[in-house]
Amino acid sequence: MHLLMLYGDAIIPHTDRPLSAGQVGLMNGWGVFSTLRAHRGILFEFHRHWLRMVKDAEAMKVTMPCTEQELELRLHRLLDANQCDDATIRVVVVRNHGGMWDGQSTSAKSDLIAFASPIKEWPDGVVLGIQPNARFAACEFVGSKILSWSMNLTWLERATERGLNEVVLLNEHGRVAECTSANIFAKFGDKLLTPPLTEGCLPGVTRQLLLDTLHVEGCAVEESPLTIDDLLRSDVCMITSSTRDVISVQSIDGKELNQDPDFVKRWREAFAVHLSAYVKSHPRPLMGVR
16 A cells, blocks of 8 residues: 555545544444546546445445545545556545444544555456355345445455455355456357346446447447356356456366457457546646645
8 A cells, every 4th residue: 555545635644543433434334435546647437436436325324525526636636645647546435423333533424535555466367266145136235335345355365365366256046246346247159248236246337338338349248147157158257347457267166167368358458448548538637626
């Protein structure tokens, strides 16, 4: 992690301790977050991340502490302070009040926290495990990216201890939802399928780009329920996220999957073209505007 973080509208060392136990969101995971990518000093697909955070915040009754423009400016200040143009950024909004453990350390309804880290290098292919009953597709808050994330971290830690990169999370019906921090796609003939949001997956920004913006000739991207057996018999399987872009899946639960490096390469190239075009068409905001 880079040394400096954003707290409210201030840039401070991440070793400082401005938070308190009285902030109920910290003790209960009551808040929302998003992880986005900065490329050449530009916040990639920032508006999509903002819209998702607002939607999740409304569902969880978390007050957004600033406007979209204010957040964008503050995140650019964070990048400048850390002298990094390419980074992964975690943006968190924590609810401060509610319930019997409500403290009086702050009058603000919520706090904005953001920090950055260098871009992580990912392998060309990943090996996955399986986690049954990890998503409850019928939950009211399914698809919300909230701070109660410890289950995902535990499943991911178990996976890495076994030499895996990720796990496929199944819902209560035994169908594929997503991975702990990535969406999943499988190719069958001329169609690339991904589970619909009703299966319990998060509406990933990169997932949505494949559905409505990126294009590979001769391939239609659609939503469809998937099972592990579907993934195992697919022509090729991939995972996507804001930090990984597009990565092929080599195996699931020790079973080797079909590989199509050229197909995955074409999607990676489509993503790279879109990323470059986005950066060129989205100049940085004027830093003097608040």
